[in-house]
Amino acid sequence: MNQILKNDATIRWAVLGFFVLAVAGYFMEAWVQNNIMFGLARGLAVLGLMVLWRTGLISFGHALYFGIGAYVVGLVDRNFGISDIFLRLFLAVGASAFVGFFLGFILRKYRGIFFAMLNLAFSMVLYGILVKVESLGSTDGFSVSQTTILGWTPENKYALFAAIVFVCAVGAILVQCYLKTALGTLTTAIRDNELRVEYLGFSVARAIHLKYIMSAGLAGASGALLAMALGQVDPDSMVNWPVSGELVFITVMAGPGSVIAPFLGGVAFEFLRTYAFELAPEAWQLIVGATLLGIIFFLPMGLWSLLERIWKRRGVSS
Amino acid sequence: MTAVPALRVTDLCKSFSGIMAANNLNVEAADGEIIGIIGANGAGKTVFVNMITGYLKPTSGKIEFQGKDITGIEPRNATHVGVCRSFQVSQVFMSMTVEENLLTALSICKQAGRAMLQSPRAPDLLIECEKLMELYNITGHRDQVASTLSQGVRKLLDIAMAVVSNPKILLLDEPTSGVSVEEKFGIMDIVIQALREQGATVLFVEHDMEIVERYVDRVLAFYQGEIICDAPPAEALINPQVIEYVIGGEHAPNMNASEDAIHA
Numbered sequence: 001m002n003q004i005l006k007n008d009a010t011i012r013w014a015v016l017g018f019f020v021l022a023v024a025g026y027f028m029e030a031w032v033q034n035n036i037m038f039g040l041a042r043g044l045a046v047l048g049l050m051v052l053w054r055t056g057l058i059s060f061g062h063a064l065y066f067g068i069g070a071y072v073v074g075l076v077d078r079n080f081g082i083s084d085i086f087l088r089l090f091l092a093v094g095a096s097a098f099v100g101f102f103l104g105f106i107l108r109k110y111r112g113i114f115f116a117m118l119n120l121a122f123s124m125v126l127y128g129i130l131v132k133v134e135s136l137g138s139t140d141g142f143s144v145s146q147t148t149i150l151g152w153t154p155e156n157k158y159a160l161f162a163a164i165v166f167v168c169a170v171g172a173i174l175v176q177c178y179l180k181t182a183l184g185t186l187t188t189a190i191r192d193n194e195l196r197v198e199y200l201g202f203s204v205a206r207a208i209h210l211k212y213i214m215s216a217g218l219a220g221a222s223g224a225l226l227a228m229a230l231g232q233v234d235p236d237s238m239v240n241w242p243v244s245g246e247l248v249f250i251t252v253m254a255g256p257g258s259v260i261a262p263f264l265g266g267v268a269f270e271f272l273r274t275y276a277f278e279l280a281p282e283a284w285q286l287i288v289g290a291t292l293l294g295i296i297f298f299l300p301m302g303l304w305s306l307l308e309r310i311w312k313r314r315g316v317s318s
Numbered sequence: 319m320t321a322v323p324a325l326r327v328t329d330l331c332k333s334f335s336g337i338m339a340a341n342n343l344n345v346e347a348a349d350g351e352i353i354g355i356i357g358a359n360g361a362g363k364t365v366f367v368n369m370i371t372g373y374l375k376p377t378s379g380k381i382e383f384q385g386k387d388i389t390g391i392e393p394r395n396a397t398h399v400g401v402c403r404s405f406q407v408s409q410v411f412m413s414m415t416v417e418e419n420l421l422t423a424l425s426i427c428k429q430a431g432r433a434m435l436q437s438p439r440a441p442d443l444l445i446e447c448e449k450l451m452e453l454y455n456i457t458g459h460r461d462q463v464a465s466t467l468s469q470g471v472r473k474l475l476d477i478a479m480a481v482v483s484n485p486k487i488l489l490l491d492e493p494t495s496g497v498s499v500e501e502k503f504g505i506m507d508i509v510i511q512a513l514r515e516q517g518a519t520v521l522f523v524e525h526d527m528e529i530v531e532r533y534v535d536r537v538l539a540f541y542q543g544e545i546i547c548d549a550p551p552a553e554a555l556i557n558p559q560v561i562e563y564v565i566g567g568e569h570a571p572n573m574n575a576s577e578d579a580i581h582a
Contacts, residue, residue, distance in 0.1 A: 180437055181434060181435045181436060181437060181438075182422075182425030182426065182434045182435070182436060182437070182438045183434040183435060185418075185421075185422050185425065185438050186422075186426070188411065188413060188414065189411050189414075189422050189426070191413075192410075192411040192412050192413055192414065193409050193410065193411055193412070195405070195409050196409040196410065196411065196423075196479065197426065198393045198394050199371070199393050199394070199396075199397055199402065199403060199409070199480070200394075200397060200423050200426040200427050200479070200482070200483070201394045201395075201397035201398050201426065201427050201483060202394060202426045203394055
């Protein structure tokens with residue numbers, strides 16, 4: 001593991017990139033800061049979906065875990081007054097990974113469209129419960145009090161911004177380390193050939209289960225961060241099916257090329273949505289949809305592949 | 319006391335909706351023996367291989383490996399006890415290079431807990447990978463992605479991946495199917511020599527009688543789910559039943575010998 005940490009170029013770039021972003025954030029306008037914060041938060045869930053995608057699986061229901069993460073933050077705040085970002089994150093990740101562990105026993109048997117839709121079904125069960133239960137705020141949800149950081153109550157949003165950048169950097173680095181281990185290389189191996197993996201002596205179901213729990217935990221962290229950034233939880237922006245759709249949208253837009261891609265995709269999506277809404281308030285989805293079509297046609301491996309191309313060209317010319 | 323055979327199959331049966339794909343199969347294989355499995359399409363060869371390696375559960379009968387009952391074992395557990403296989407269609411990781419394929423295979427089979435948390439490019443695995451590539455003569459294709467390999471090289475990679483865990487018994491399902499005529503013998507020379515070095519008991523399904531004649535110690539001839547002949551190749555390939563039901567007159571390796579046997 002130490003060797004992976006030392007020798008990996010992606011990790012070096014992630015550390016540098018997130019550090020620069022954290023510093024630059026200080027000088028950004030509030031709306032830019034907010035967009036980046038929301039984008040990065042979503043990026044964590046997309047990171048989990050990317051691990052599943054590399055394994056050949058797509059989930060249309062990760063809003064389930066996103067929602068669990070967000071609501072856990074809201075509930076521990078409302079009922080126990082827990083405001084620390086790391087404690088909230090820990091509980092949110094724990095709860096979503098725990099649910100992922102149980103549902104994983106069912107989902108690890110399914111592939112393709114069945115895997116995707118079963119996830120959606122489970123997420124809609126949670127949505128159905130949340131909109132009906134008055135004590136959970138029903139369709140309006142409820143607000144989340146200000147986040148503290150290790151006992152310190154920051155005066156402006158920049159501290160939360162920096163903390164979110166830090167959490168995302170840690171997430172990206174941990175996933176990159178995982179992908180570089182023997183267990184992590186099982187993602188591509190399973191996508192390529194499940195039969196061979198079984199005959200090499202490893203349970204494909206177990207490997208998929210582990211990845212599923214991981215993606216659930218990441219989606220939980222993602223929902224938790226967004227709840228803290230927004231200061232609000234509600235079923236429509238946290239658990240409803242378009243939330244899952246957005247996550248898949250960002251996954252495809254970002255591409256599976258790197259653990260940094262999901263964050264890039266998340267931020268790009270936030271800005272795309274903001275500008276599309278400004279340009280055409282009545283038809284902003286049209287612009288967002290057309291952008292995805294363009295990416296699928298011209299950059300099938302996502303935005304990350306564009307960066308890679310530019311990188312290579314620069315490498316060749318220099 | 320007689321030695322325990324590497325593989326002992328007793329009264330093995332498999333039926334699919336009443337049709338017997340395997341009917342009372344009884345086979346013993348000694349350590350290091352190389353056995354050719356022949357038979358027309360649908361004779362039950364692959365069903366036999368699939369039952370031993372856990373891909374299919376037998377309807378009845380018993381499979382023992384070194385005296386231990388492994389009937390109906392899960393595929394991955396078959397690998398753990400030392401029974402591995404290759405497939406008629408190469409089962410490799412198509413998007414990975416030859417080296418990545420072998421490193422992934424090596425790291426998966428050495429999955430003792432913490433090993434899974436190490437990089438597959440660990441020094442000991444790289445050394446083993448190098449050895450395997452040399453043994454199977456694929457070092458030159460190291461950085462080539464598996465989907466771009468020729469059928470022959472892909473087969474070699476497939477078999478190299480099947481032996482990463484040093485199996486005691488290896489079952490190869492048509493190792494030369496889809497391979498060009500020119501490549502066939504070259505591949506089998508490499509594979510059989512490598513497997514003899516590893517000391518594994520090998521059972522392989524083969525349609526090419528020249529290959530059977532040249533490489534195996536013993537032949538099992540299948541016909542309609544039964545073993546109709548179990549003998550050394552020189553004997554089996556002139557057996558009238560084998561000629562009639564398996565080889566077919568015009569494909570016989572030695573026409574005179576076959577005809578003599580029929581008219582005898």
